[in-house]
Amino acid sequence: MDLNDKEVLSGETLPVVIIGNGPSGICLSYLLSGYTPYLSPDASHPNPLLNSKLAEQPHLSLLEQDLEYLCEGLEGRSSNPVAVLFDSLLLPDSDFGLDYTSPLEWRYEPERAIPHLVLGKGPPGGAWHAMEGSMLTLSLANWMELPGLKLKDWMREKRRNVRNDRATPAEIASYYQHYVSQMSLEQSFACGTTVTSVTRQPGNKEGSPPCWRVSGLQRREGEELGDGSSVSEEVPFSLLAHNVVLATGTHDIPARLGVEGESLPHVCHSFWELEAAISRGELDQTSDPVLVVGAGLTAADAVLAAHHLNTPVYHAFRRSVNDPGLIFNQLPKLLYPEYHKVHQMMTQQQHRPNPPPQNQAQNLHNSYPLSSPPSSPSVPSSPSSYPGYLSFPRSKVVAFRPDKKCVLESDSGHQTVVQVSKALVLIGAHPSLSFLGDNGRPLGIYPDEPITCRRNPIEVDPFTNSVIAADGPGMYAMGPLVGENFVRFLKGGALAIASDLAKRQREGLERGDEDLTSDKWVDRWVDKQITNRTGSEVSVLDS
Secondary structure, X not given: OOHHHOOOOOOOOEEEEEEOOOHHHHHHHHHHOOEEEEEOOOOXXXXXXXXXXXXXXXXXXXXXXXXXXXXXXXXXXXXXXXXXXXXXXXXXXXXXXXXXXXXXXXXXXXXXXXXXXXEOOOOOOHHHHHHOOXXXXXXEHHHHXXXXXXXXXXXXXXOOOOOOOEOOHHHHHHHHHHHHHHOOOHHHEEOOEEEXXXXXXXXXXXXXXXXXXXXXXXXXXXXXXXXXXXXXXXXXXXXXXXXXXXXXXXXXXXXXXXXXXXXXXXXXXXXXXXXXXXXXXXXXXXXOOEEXXXXXXXXXXXXXXXXXXXXXXXXXOOOOOOOOOOHHHOOOOOOOHHHXXXXXXHHHOEOOOOOXXXXXXXXXXXXXXXXXXXXXXXXXXXXXXXXXXXXXXXXXXXXXXXXXXXXXXXXXXXXXXXXXXXEEEOOOEEOOOOOOHHHHHHHEOOXXXXXXXXXXXXXXXXXXXXXXXXXXXXXXXXXXXXXXXXXXXXXXXXXXXXXXXXXXXXXXXXXXXXXXXXXXXXXXXXXXXXXXXXXXXXXXXXX
């Protein structure tokens, strides 16, 4: 959708603007488009307590029920209660490898639709499109799917043989883009948009209530050149919205260690830089080791990719291999055999420094303030189980050197110098919330720290996902911004927000407020046949 194709009269306000068109924004758009979950008449849930609660009011949709009541007593792999509830309803007992049929049925009820606009920098699917180069598989396919379209069924139509339940990032990205088309959601999506500002607008003298102003730029293709190419241009836009949803994800800015030498050319901060080096033939079994820093799934992917090439690997991470918070200790071994293999490597082939000889105790190099002299390990070769791999648990990077040496330090203070060909710092990423005041920090659990998925997510009400510290009502956050990194759980945020919007809509009707689902709104925001504005004039969608 071209934002300039949507003519909005001066002073009019959109019901909902969603910032981010990844799986979070797509799932919320689905729920706001009139697709409504009900308990199927003859269905049951394997959890007897939840099943009895659902049976109390089977005539009500899930959007009309008391989510807090339904969440009571449920346990799962997410700390967000509605995420656990919705996951349990969509994929009952999936953590045990069971394939129960969901007790939900989806009904299309267009009268429930709330007009909305989804803004995203690229095509629907968000950051998944940046992962298309990867050859590695990810989560179970059904954990990645969105309501109403089975991912495995879609995959079978795309390739003849589906040998397992895993999908590549390229397939996931294509699935999300197809989902938007299949569910007829395109009219609500405006791609190529970069939001630059979200601010609270006061009410005016005519009685309009306070709302949110969303401003930014949309990339548009300009005039076609003689060689068939075209020059793109960025056109400003400005919208007013009663509600704004933050669904941008956290993959915008790679996290950094903040140590000396981190900006050197051999130090990388994304898995795709490793893939690029592999494609250029820069790494093989004769290369100096690759240093991988981090203990998440992306770091594990890097270890596997280098190990596949027989390139030696040093692997440094701050946690113990037995730490319950380590992601590998949370994944079922049978479902994630490759990540279990990495965990075995981390556990079985740890660097164990030898105590330094006494006559070396005073020979400290001036460059390293060591508690003991630095050692230089060698990567094990056979007969070890995993030749060419050495882990450094409970260790951190002290410095990167221009000569491609790296100084590692254990939690006991022992330092080790390693020679590497490349260093990959894969310790997560931070969201880009530059469109919010102070980069959104005041919205976090710890207002003085940057927003991060794990350590400082945006603080929201657990049953509505409304932002606690927002400048006014009507701001929500979902997905990785509130600590949900897995697609299977971010769908719960969509349910919480859609449920709260539906509740506020019902309460507004009771007070005699304007019905945001009325025909005039639907006609204005769903009709694609509005004539494009002509000329080079910049279109501002409100005044």
